[in-house]
Amino acid sequence: MKDFLKKILRPSYLKVTLGIIIMHLLVMAYNPAFVRNLEMKFYDLMFQLRGPRNPGPEVAIIAIDDRSLKAIGRWPWSRRQITRLMEVLQQADAKIIGFDIIFAEKEEETGVGLLHRLEQEMGRRSWKSPELQQWIDREYQSIDPDSDLAQRFKESDRVVLGYYFQGLETRQTAPGAFSLQISKDIIKSSTYDLVRWSSAQCIPSWLITAQGVEVNLPRLTRAAAETGYFNAVPDADGSIRSVPLVIRYQEDLYAPLALSILQRYLGNPLLQLVISEGGVNGIRLGRHQIPVDEHGRFRVNFRGPARTFPYYAFVDVVDGKIPPETFRDKIVLIGASAVGIYDIRVTPFSSIYPGVEVHANVIDNILRQDYLWAPTGLINPAALALVALSLVACLLLPKVRAWFGLVLFITLALSYFSIDCFLFANNNIYLQVIYPLNCLAVVYVALGLMRFLAEEAERKRIKAAFQNYVAPDVVNIMLQHPEKLHLGGEKREMTVMFSDIRGFTTLSERMEPEELVALLHSYLNPMTEIVFKHNGTMDKYIGDAIMAIYGAPLALPKHADQACQTALEMVEALSGLWEGWRAQGWPELRIGIGINSGSMTVGNMGSQRLFDYTVIGDNVNLASRLEGLNKYYGTAILVSEATQRLLQDSFILREVDRVRVKGKKAPVSIFELRGQGQPQGVEAELLQTFQAGLAAFRQQQWTTATDHWHNCLRLVPDDGPAQLLLKRTQSLAQQPPPPDWDGTATLTEK
Structure with missing residues (x-):
């Protein structure tokens, strides 16, 4: 019963509108003097707008x-x-x-008085003359x-x-x-x-x-x-x-x-x-x-x-x-x-x-028979217009922006007034103006106030929900344009990034808890700021791992670029932290980052009591797999071919392999993200040599591929992908693959 009463008493646009309509109808039935006096002015205005008409000739x-x-x-x-x-x-x-x-x-006239005095004198003297009396009567009539x-x-x-x-x-x-x-x-x-x-x-x-x-x-x-x-x-x-x-x-x-x-x-x-x-x-x-x-x-x-x-x-x-x-x-x-x-x-x-x-x-x-009809009371077209205008406003105003709501209000008011003028000029019908337009105005103000309060509450909710997950600038955009925000579950094209500290489990066993927490804070704080800097949303911390998404809750046209920029800066910022860590006796941490783009389901996930704004889907899982593959390939940042295709800025990428990860049948080309701009010097030679080796490897030209891998290692002795592919090439040269081999590596571990 309590919940039912709450539901009944909870304000809504329709309930408020109906309340305003009923209030106006009651006042309309009573029709107080001050409203009648104001209505008279609009009535006079109708005559002036209509103008004069020619009367009949009678x-x-x-x-x-x-x-x-x-x-x-x-x-x-x-x-x-x-x-x-x-x-x-x-x-x-x-x-x-x-x-x-x-x-x-x-x-x-003067003569009348003289005749009157003559009659009085004749009566006083008892003069009786019929001829004289007839003369006096005739003179009376003539004057x-x-x-x-x-x-x-x-x-x-x-x-x-x-x-x-x-x-x-x-x-x-x-x-x-x-x-x-x-x-x-x-x-x-x-x-x-x-x-x-x-x-x-x-x-x-x-x-x-x-x-x-x-x-x-x-x-x-x-x-x-x-x-x-x-x-x-x-x-x-x-x-x-x-x-x-x-x-x-x-x-x-x-x-x-x-x-x-x-x-x-x-x-x-x-x-x-x-x-x-x-x-x-x-x-x-x-x-x-x-x-x-x-x-x-x-x-x-x-x-x-x-x-x-x-x-x-x-x-x-x-x-x-x-x-x-x-x-x-x-x-x-x-x-x-x-x-x-x-x-x-x-x-x-x-x-x-x-x-x-x-x-x-x-x-x-x-x-x-040219009569005016000006109905009053509750049963008249003006009362019906009052209800109709208010309900139309109730239906449309909550769905449009504030400026368009003002345009809609003015349009409805002018439309009613124009119809009233037309009916008066052409059909001699005058419909009351004050009650319908005042009701429409009160509905417009009331719904506008309700909408403002609802938007304020929504802003507070958005701020409370996202101020710890996205950059302040993004929060401000969300508050200014809440219509761009969709908190319900939806499919969206976006990019997800996973990062993880290498060897963190072993490290946590060697360090004291207080030191471990301090080390994590000193690492996570700058990394989080970098995510926010590039308009990313901090999805969650998973122990030492970071999961960030780009393109939600606000859509980003260059979400793939922003994720890649974040990854490069995180790696660079990490090397800047080493000096301070060495002074405290902390180890130099290294991280692996995986990035993938594609269609993902994003929204509030969880129970009614506890939920998070996050993403799920196969493309999220692939990004997590790529993060783990950095240990296998000896790289810092791996991105999928889907992300590589979406990049709009100039990044230095090296295709390192085509793999079939656990849980997915289709092979995926993976790329190492090495920097931004154009490769120069040794970097350019390394990329060219590696690409040639990869082409020879896929054509089963084992000797040529081996030579290219050795050349890569002469340029960069600790190049992880070259070392891995050299071993794989040598193994395949000794034990050739089956005829349907396509150069794809199948990975059985996450």
């Missing part, structure tokens, strides 16, 4: 702009100016006229701007007036927060035609609720064909990204100005609202299904920056500078664009955006 805007204010005077204007505009639009046959302004207060404007509204039967709710809340609050409360009959025309509650448990607090309302003059409201509120609720950063399509006030549910205009424009189809326990389910206007969130908010697909829709200055319209056909069969929205009137909004495209154009965007979105 909507035109008549703007109360700075030029109109300069020509007519400061706001508010006399209602007679609005009446003039109504006359123009009626003549132009505009289909719907929507007002994004409120006519909340009566307008009285009352509100009455005249109301008459225009009624005659046109195409006016939709806007009004404004106060004290909006996304949850129900106690009434009475606002003192301005009026009869809801005045705005009753803007309620939904049909509201369907899916169950009795539906929660009204999902709906945006108003505590008060500011409306137009009752006579103007009654004269208008429809009404609708023009509230636009900004997000936490003050920007308008959505508008409420339903607001609850005194138990009734009301539609906005844009929907009231559209309903009138489309011929008064049924306006329906469906509410469930989870909030608003949907809004339907005739055949148009309008998507909203649970609070009834509609996400506006803004067509572009301010003035994307056609704008006409109020003063130009009333002065007749705009052709009447411009507004024929159009939805004409009238609102302020002058900054000083304070109907300026912040949108994804601009920080100065007339509120009237927000309504134009909503109308155009619904007419085109």
